[in-house]
Amino acid sequence: MSNSLNVFEFEDYRVFLKTYLSDEANQASGARKRLLLSTGISSSLLTQILSEAKQLSTEQAYEIALHIGFTEKETDYFLNLVEIGRAGSVKLKERLRKKMLEMQNESQQISAQVNRNIILTEEQKVLYYSNWLYTAIRNLIATPYGKSIQTLADKLGVPESKVEGVVQFLLESNLVTRGAESFDHKPGYTHLDASHPMILRHHQNWRQRAVHRMDHYKENHFHYTCPMAISNEAAKVLRASLLDQIKSLNATLQNHPEEPETAFCLNIDFFEY
Incomplete structure (x- = not known):
């Protein structure tokens, strides 16, 4: 999905689909054809839907959401737009519009602003977010440090046996692949919603790493408290600004397609005490 295209800014799913399919980058990559192949919708039916002659079914809408790579909140919102279009009474439309x-309003939450296009099973999430090594090794595989088990172990200062177990999980979960001479990083984002049971562990893992790295400070590190x-008003403004910065950071990363050379971690905390 285009970095500038936010489904929460649309109140009609057909307008969103028209905008999505007319995007220059999507037109160039044959987005309409890929969407039809992925969802099983015929070209004639899609034309009728976009011209408002017919409506998407809930099942078809869900397939489109999976194809585009919506987050869970984006998917729920898109499905609700479809239900609004299909509603047969004014009362039901009003309820759905509410x-x-x-x-x-909820879309300002961080989980709705991070683009995620890699879906893990619940079992995979529990293991992947249980220890910082899983995300660390996955990211490092995209860099020169990820050429072998040994180079990964040397970089992180952990036993090769531990790295081997993590890499095996990443391979089995299709988060990385095995190339001819080394491991290959699979592009894409994973993300936990704020309500997921593993989110606290994930935050704690990387904040503990931040404390650990303070004892190994480098000039390119940055710690700020x-x-x-x-x-209360200033707090609201500052929080909104931080959320905007997170969106900007993700866009910046996607606009720099250079080969990764190293791995960094960014932790952001803003809380009342």
Whole structure:
């Protein structure tokens, strides 16, 4: 999906699909053909849907959401737009539109602003987010340090046997692949919703690593702590600004397709104490 295309800004799913399919990058890559092949929708039916002669079924809408790579919240929102289009009474439309507005407000939550296009099973999530090594090794495989088990172990200072177990899981979960001479990183994002049971462990893992790395400080590292006394309004503005920065960071990363050379971690905390 285009970095600038936000499904929460649309109140009609057909307008969203028209915008999505008319995007220059999507047109160049044959997005319409790929969407039809992926979802099983015929070209004539899609034309009728976009011209408002027919409606998507819920099942077809879900297949489109999977194809585009929506987050869970984006998927729920898109399905709700389809239900609004299909609703046969004014009362039902009003109820669904109220839900739509609530979801638009919720979209400012961080989980709705991070683009995720790799879906893990619940069992895979539990293991993948249980220890910092899984995300660390997956990222390092994209760099020169990821050429072998030994280079990964040397970089991270952990036993080769531990690295081997992690890499085996990554291979089995299709998060990395095995090339002719080394491992290959599979592009894409994974993400946990704020309500997921593993989110606390994931945050704790990388904050503990941040504390550990403070004892190995380098000039290209950055640690910043700022307790403050501010108004409630200022807190709202600052939080919104941080969310915008996260969106900008993700866009920046996608706009720099150079080969990765190293791996960094960014932790952001903003809380009332």
